[in-house]
Amino acid sequence: xxxxxxxxxxxxxxxxxxxxxxxxxxxxxxxxxxxxxxxxxxxxxxxxxxxxxxxxxxxxxxxxxxxxxxxxxxxxxxxxxxxxxxxxxxxxxxxxxxxxxxxxxxxxxxxxxxxxxxxxxxxxxxxxxxxxxxxxxxxxxxxxxxxxxxxxxxxxxxxxxxxxxxxxxxxxxxxxxxxxxxxxxxxxxxxxxxxxxxxxxxxxxxxxxxxxxxxxxxxxxxxxxxxxxxxxxxxxxxxxxxxxxxxxxxxxxxxxxxxxxxxxxxxxxxxxxxxxxxxxxxxxxxxxxxxxxxxxxxxxxxxxxxxxxxxxxxxxxxxxxxxxxxxxxxxxxxxxxxxxxxxxxxxxxxxxxxxxxxxxxxxxxxxxxxxxxxxxxxxxxxxxxxxxxxxxxxxxxxxxxxxxxxxxxxxxxxxxxxxxxxxxxxxxxxxxxxxxxxxxxxxxxxxxxxxxxxxxxxxxxxxxxxxxxxxxxxxxxxxxxxxxxxxxxxxxxxxxxxxxxxxxxxxxxxxxxxxxxxxxxxxxxxxxxxxxxxxxxxxxxxxxxxxxxxxxxxxxxxxxxxxxxxx
Amino acid sequence: xxxxxxxxxxxxxxxxxxxxxxxxxxxxxxxxxxxxxxxxxxxxxxxxxxxxxxxxxxxxxxxxxxxxxxxxxxxxxxxxxxxxxxxxxxxxxxxxxxxxxxxxxxxxxxxxxxxxxxxxxxxxxxxxxxxxxxxxxxxxxxxxxxxxxxxxxxxxxxxxxxxxxxxxxxxxxxxxxxxxxxxxxxxxxxxxxxxxxxxxxxxxxxxxxxxxxxxxxxxxxxxxxxxxxxxxxxxxxxxxxxxxxxxxxxxxxxxxxxxxxxxxxxxxxxxxxxxxxxxxxxxxxxxxxxxxxxxxxxxxxxxxxxxxxxxxxxxxxxx
Numbered sequence: 001x002x003x004x005x006x007x008x009x010x011x012x013x014x015x016x017x018x019x020x021x022x023x024x025x026x027x028x029x030x031x032x033x034x035x036x037x038x039x040x041x042x043x044x045x046x047x048x049x050x051x052x053x054x055x056x057x058x059x060x061x062x063x064x065x066x067x068x069x070x071x072x073x074x075x076x077x078x079x080x081x082x083x084x085x086x087x088x089x090x091x092x093x094x095x096x097x098x099x100x101x102x103x104x105x106x107x108x109x110x111x112x113x114x115x116x117x118x119x120x121x122x123x124x125x126x127x128x129x130x131x132x133x134x135x136x137x138x139x140x141x142x143x144x145x146x147x148x149x150x151x152x153x154x155x156x157x158x159x160x161x162x163x164x165x166x167x168x169x170x171x172x173x174x175x176x177x178x179x180x181x182x183x184x185x186x187x188x189x190x191x192x193x194x195x196x197x198x199x200x201x202x203x204x205x206x207x208x209x210x211x212x213x214x215x216x217x218x219x220x221x222x223x224x225x226x227x228x229x230x231x232x233x234x235x236x237x238x239x240x241x242x243x244x245x246x247x248x249x250x251x252x253x254x255x256x257x258x259x260x261x262x263x264x265x266x267x268x269x270x271x272x273x274x275x276x277x278x279x280x281x282x283x284x285x286x287x288x289x290x291x292x293x294x295x296x297x298x299x300x301x302x303x304x305x306x307x308x309x310x311x312x313x314x315x316x317x318x319x320x321x322x323x324x325x326x327x328x329x330x331x332x333x334x335x336x337x338x339x340x341x342x343x344x345x346x347x348x349x350x351x352x353x354x355x356x357x358x359x360x361x362x363x364x365x366x367x368x369x370x371x372x373x374x375x376x377x378x379x380x381x382x383x384x385x386x387x388x389x390x391x392x393x394x395x396x397x398x399x400x401x402x403x404x405x406x407x408x409x410x411x412x413x414x415x416x417x418x419x420x421x422x423x424x425x426x427x428x429x430x431x432x433x434x435x436x437x438x439x440x441x442x443x444x445x446x447x448x449x450x451x452x453x454x455x456x457x458x459x460x461x462x463x464x465x466x467x468x469x470x471x472x473x474x475x476x477x478x479x480x481x482x483x484x485x486x487x488x489x490x491x492x493x494x495x496x497x498x499x500x501x502x503x504x505x506x507x508x509x510x511x512x513x514x515x516x517x518x519x520x521x522x523x524x525x526x527x528x529x530x531x532x533x534x535x536x537x538x539x540x541x542x543x544x545x546x547x548x549x550x551x552x553x554x555x556x557x558x559x560x561x562x563x564x565x566x567x
Numbered sequence: 568x569x570x571x572x573x574x575x576x577x578x579x580x581x582x583x584x585x586x587x588x589x590x591x592x593x594x595x596x597x598x599x600x601x602x603x604x605x606x607x608x609x610x611x612x613x614x615x616x617x618x619x620x621x622x623x624x625x626x627x628x629x630x631x632x633x634x635x636x637x638x639x640x641x642x643x644x645x646x647x648x649x650x651x652x653x654x655x656x657x658x659x660x661x662x663x664x665x666x667x668x669x670x671x672x673x674x675x676x677x678x679x680x681x682x683x684x685x686x687x688x689x690x691x692x693x694x695x696x697x698x699x700x701x702x703x704x705x706x707x708x709x710x711x712x713x714x715x716x717x718x719x720x721x722x723x724x725x726x727x728x729x730x731x732x733x734x735x736x737x738x739x740x741x742x743x744x745x746x747x748x749x750x751x752x753x754x755x756x757x758x759x760x761x762x763x764x765x766x767x768x769x770x771x772x773x774x775x776x777x778x779x780x781x782x783x784x785x786x787x788x789x790x791x792x793x794x795x796x797x798x799x800x801x802x803x804x805x806x807x808x809x810x811x812x813x814x815x816x817x818x819x820x821x822x823x824x825x826x827x828x829x830x831x832x833x834x835x836x837x838x839x840x841x842x843x844x845x846x847x848x849x850x851x852x853x854x855x856x857x858x859x860x861x862x863x864x865x866x867x868x869x870x871x872x873x874x875x876x877x878x879x880x881x882x883x884x885x886x
Contacts, residue, residue, distance in 0.1 A: 267842070292643035292664055296846035299642045344640075345633045348664050352640035382635070408823065416828040417664065423829065424633050435828060436738055 035548040040254035040565035045547070046283035047071065047561065048269045052232050052262035059215035060202035061139035062146035066464050067555040068096075068197045070286040071260060074237060074562055076202040077221040077248065079113050079132065079181075080193050084250045084563055086551040091368035091466040092511070093193045094250055097127065097203070097221070101193040104509040108188040113196075115179045120242040121205060122220040129175040131203030136173055137164040139200040143212050147200050148464065154185045154192075165211060190509040194465035223253035223562070235260040252549075254565035270294050273542040274304050282566040283544040284559045290540040292351030299354075304542070309559075310354075311539050311552025314364035314471065315462035317350075317413055319404075319422065319532035320447070320490035325455035327402075332395035334529035337456075338377040340388035342425035346534050349417040350410075354540065359533035362475070363522045366554070368466040368511070370518030376526045388429035401432040405447070405457035408437040413537060414458035422458075449485045450492060459490060459531075466555055467511060468518025469502070476525050477502050491530040498525070595875040602871020608864035616677040623671040626658055630675050631829045634666030643846070651849030660849045662839075669853050672831040676854065679820075679832040680861065683746045684812040688805055690751025691812075695758025696794075696801060702759065703766025704789045710763075717763070721756035726818075729753060733824035742826045750815045754808070761804050765797035772796075799876050806869030810862040817858055833858045 047070075060076045063069060067082035081096035083089055093101045098113040105112070119127035139147045141163025152158045156172035164170070172184040185192070208219050218226060224237035237258040245253075264272075269288045272280045290298065290308070298304045319337065321328040328334055343358035350356045357365065360375035379387065392400060406419035416437065423433040436454065438446055446452045447459065463470035474480055478494025481487055501521055508514040526533075539557050543550045548565045552558060596602055615622060623629055637652050638644045644664035646652030651660030651669070659669040702713035729749045736745055769775060770793060778792050819825045820834030828835075836854035844851045 291842055292645075293842040293846045295643035296639075296645035296663070296843070342633070342635075344635050345665070348633075348635050348638055348640055348644045348666070351664065352638065352642065352644035354641050354643065420631075420829045421633065421665070424631055427631075437827065439734060 035565055037252050037254075037549075040252060040548070040567055041256065043255050043566040044257040044259060044279075044282060045255035045561065045564060045566050046279050046544075047258065047260035048264055048272060048280075048283050048285045049260060049262050049287045050264060050266055050269065051287060052235070052260075057146060057215050058226065058229055058235070059144060059212075059218055060135060060199040060204065061141070061144040062215070063199045064147055065197075065199055067194075067553075068199060070556075070558055070561050071235065071237075071258075072199050073222065074224045074251070074253070074258065075218065075220045075222045075226060076199045077119075078199060078201040079196040080201075081197050081250050082553065082555040084252075084553070084560055086553070088367055088554055090554040091366065093197065096197075096248075096250055097132070097201075098196075102196065104190070104192070107507050108190045108192065108509045109185045111183045111185070111192045111196075113181050113183075115181075116247065118247045119221070120247075121203070122225045122240045122242055124242050125205065127203045127221055128178040129181040130178070131205055132181050132201060133170075133173045133175050134164060134206045134209070135202050135204040136200055137161075137170050138204060138209065138211075139163075140170065141165055141211070148195065148198050150195050151200060154187070154189055154195075156184045156186045158186075188503070188507040190506055190511075190514060191465065191467050191469050192509075194467060197465070223248065223251050224258060232262055234262065251562040252565070253562060254549075254567065258561065266291065267294075270542055273307075273544055274298070276545045281544045281546045284547055284550065284561065284564060285541065286558050286561065288541070290355075290542065292355060295351065295354055295540060298542075307542055307545060308540050309543065309550055309552050311541070311554065311557040312364070312366070312536065313462060313539065313557035314366055314369055314466050315460060315537055316359055316362055316364055317356075317418070317458070317460040317534045317537065318359070318362065319534060320457050320459040321530060321532075322450075322453045322455050322457075323491045323493065323530070324450070325453075327395070327397060327400065328455050330395050331529055332391045333397060333400070334532075335377055336388040336391040336395070336429065337426065337431070338529050338532045339379045339384045339391065340426050340429035340431065341379070341422060341532055341534065342381075342383040342428075343534060344381045345421040345425060346418055349421040350413045350535065350537070354538065356413075356535040356537050359536050360526075361522060362526060362531060362533050363468060363471055363519065364536050366466065367515065368554075369463075369471055370468040370515035370522070372516070372519030372523055374523045374526055376523075377529065383425050383428070385425070385428035385430075388426075388431075392430065399430070399432075401434065402426075402456055403434045403436050403454070405436045405438060405443075405454035407443045407458070408439050412460065414443075414460055418458055418534070445485060447490065448482075448487045450481065450483055450487055453487075453490065457490075461488070467514065468522070469506060469514075472518060472522060472525070473502050476530070493528075493530055592875045596871055599871040599874065601867045602875075605864040605867030605869075605871065608860060609868055612677060612861050612864065613681060615674060616681050619671075619674040619678055622674055623668075626668070626670055628657065628668035628671045630667060630671045630831055632667065634661055634668075637661050637666045638664065645843075645846050646849075651847045653849060659853050663843055663847050663850055669850070672836060673833070673853050673857055676831040676833045676836055677857065677861070679743060679826055679830065680813050680816060680834075680858070683743050683750070683816040683832075684809050686743070686747035687751040687754070687812040687815070688809055690747055691755045691758055691808060692801070692805060694751065695755035696762050696797075698755070699759035699762025700766055700789055700794065700797075703763040704770065704785065704793065713759075714763075717756050717759045720753070720759070723753060725753035729819060730822060730824050733819065738827065742830070746816055746819065746825060750812055750819070754812070754815070758801060758804060758808070762797055762801055765800055766793050769793045769796045803869070803873045803876050806872050807866070809869065810865035813858070813862055813865070 063072050065072055068078050077097050079098045080093045080101050083092045083094040095101055097115055099116050103112045115129055121127055138144055140161045157170060161170050174182040203221055205219055220240045223240055223243045225240040227236045227238045229235045239256060266288050269285050273283060321334055323329050347356045347358055363369045363371045365371050404419055407415045409415045410417045419435050426433045447457055474488040476493055478499050481489045481492050505514050505517045546566050549563050550559060553560045637646055639647050646661050646663055653660040657668050662669055698713055702710045732749050775792050778788050817834030820832045821838040825834055826832045833854040840851040
């Protein structure tokens with residue numbers, strides 16, 4: 001569901017978080033011969049990361065990924081996966097274990113998949129539909145928590161199901177034969193193929209499943225198997241002899257061996273990649289972007305500049321209003337703030353035009369989300385304080401003082417840097433802004449509980465898969481206002497007509513048809529000034545000098561380690 | 568050592584207010600070049616901090632206005648031009664990613680540094696002298712109890728506790744005052760121990776015994792007879808505490824628990840500047856050199872003052 005904003009997910013979803021993707025993402029090759037998928041095999045790829053977020057429990061039930069993740073996707077194949085190509089096509093779904101991306105019926109309430117031929121686990125036993133069913137079912141076990149929340153909500157009977165270990169099956173998953181698996185949902189979900197990319201759709205052989213102990217040696221269905229895994233420190237993968245490109249057209253799996261190191265600081269990772277000494281020449285990172293200061297330095301060094309790739313993950317940083325708190329119940333006040341904001345200053349505060357694009361829409365500017373450009377309150381790049389003053393005067397607020405809540409650090413771009421840029425812009429419009437900082441631990445819980453939610457605060461949102469639904473529904477669907485916490489409908493906006501439109505679009509299983517509807521809905525919501533979109537982050541990443549076929553996939557904005565080569 | 572010093576020294580001379588003694592101290596201080604240099608620099612810096620609004624107005628800038636047109640947005644928001652955008656408009660350049668004026672921010676940062684350092688000193692002296700006096704003058708049990716309290720204050724893991732405290736207190740509480748209280752509350756142990764030592768050595772002197780025999784109350788003896796004798800040593804120690812307090816404030820601000828944005832302080836500036844040291848060295852140098860200069864100047868002056876007040880030196884008849 002989200003990526004950075006609500007900090008909580010940040011921890012769990014970080015993996016997904018690899019970030020972004022749209023801009024450049026061109027396949028690039030570095031020194032030596034050009035990249036050729038036919039002869040790219042060999043060598044060891046090193047991954048230098050800050051956290052092991054998704055790999056902390058290397059169990060497919062417990063990993064929270066978007067599109068299958070980076071490292072998990074090397075070991076765990078899923079029914080569908082993200083399409084492994086550069087550019088916007090990388091935001092679409094491709095079949096993985098299945099022969100197609102799924103056949104919907106009953107208004108997208110039933111989804112049927114057929115497994116392809118010749119699939120085997122690392123020990124040579126064939127992969128069957130029952131193994132996939134077992135994999136999904138075990139993700140409901142309370143002791144294997146940590147995965148995506150959607151299955152519990154969507155599958156018939158999912159809310160009360162506690163996993164298969166006590167002998168109970170989930171009847172809404174049917175396996176009429178070894179090659180066929182059918183999912184019965186309690187409501188239409190046209191986006192089901194996107195969710196079937198998650199590691200919860202990985203086959204797990206019942207005979208080898210030791211519950212929480214399974215993570216010590218998860219059985220591979222992908223090109224690599226686990227050799228050693230030291231939690232939070234390192235993970236070493238070697239080739240799975242029972243995998244070949246003939247049964248998998250979505251992974252090149254060039255390196256013979258992959259060694260991941262966790263627990264490094266961002267500065268160290270970027271320093272090691274830029275120096276590229278020894279093994280670091282064969283290294284990439286799946287979770288570390290360039291900081292503004294590093295960008296400023298690298299931009300004067302042509303050789304380093306060449307080893308930088310640009311990408312974007314569908315993400316929007318915005319100002320959130322709680323419309324239950326005065327004066328933000330008054331649309332004129334919200335509009336005034338929308339006019340007053342200086343997006344150029346905000347963009348500079350997070351590192352300038354190379355690291356962020358000014359946003360006037362809530363949806364990220366990528367076709368996959370249904371993006372349609374609009375600017376409901378046109379004020380130019382630096383804001384229109386005069387217009388803001390006029391609106392405030394109309395609303396009877398000539399000397400308005402408000403308190404803007406923000407996080408106490410800038411790591412997720414909702415901290416003091418952005419807050420002071422907003423404060424300074426509103427000062428031009430005669431609004432005095434006091435700043436209220438929250439620490440990492442409390443910020444998410446304070447903002448996601450309506451009883452403690454500030455009136456105005458800095459927030460951000462990213463979706464678990466690239467379509468309009470997961471981007472808009474948690475924020476604007478009135479039935480998703482959660483009084484006890486975990487609420488992302490910050491405006492506490494509840495319009496039956498809008499809710500009905502969400503239901504209607506969820507019945508559409510063709511993304512191309514759904515897109516214009518999401519775009520139109522976003523534009524309509526934008527006119528009500530429920531949020532002030534500020535910017536869409538852009539990600540710049542370095543890679544080691546021997547690494548080839550480096551592009552940031554546009555689903556997650558991260559290197560696809562299944563596609564890079566070090567030879 | 569301080570006890571020894573007081574015993575060797577002439578008890579009468581230790582009492583401040585003796586004109587001959589004061590002249591001698593001044594003369595010695597004046598001939599101490601490093602100390603005088605420290606005094607001059609300190610005075611200039613304090614004047615600059617006091618006159619910050621005036622100086623910023625002279626430059627035509629303030630601490631909060633963004634100058635986005637001075638930044639190279641495509642290059643991470645680094646200031647355009649050499650030396651961090653230094654020029655006639657911005658005397659020390661501008662801050663990366665915001666374009667706020669560094670001269671104004673450093674000046675106002677000095678105000679925070681000095682205010683917090685002095686305010687903290689007041690807290691330290693009040694607590695330290697009161698507790699030290701009570702320990703030295705009170706009975707065996709009072710001394711033992713307070714002595715352990717002083718040990719505790721000195722050995723306390725103050726940084727962690729300060730960070731926790733600064734994180735808990737509501738943000739509406741004035742931040743500089745809070746910093747004074749927090750740094751002061753954890754750093755009075757040295758002053759207390761020094762005061763106690765002075766008191767112990769002074770209270771066996773003849774003039775104190777005379778006062779006691781003439782029927783003076785214990786409070787009167789403590790405040791009128793002993794305290795004045797202990798003060799020079801304490802004040803010398805205070806001069807050394809001052810730069811240490813500045814470093815403490817900078818440290819806490821550096822860790823992000825100091826003043827709140829958009830207020831500037833040297834520690835806060837250093838904290839945001841560290842990642843920029845290669846791309847925009849000016850941004851690090853401005854707060855870094857300011858802090859270095861101020862701490863060095865204060866320390867030189869304090870050291871000179873200590874030497875000038877040292878009675879041992881007067882026994883040997885020279886500086």
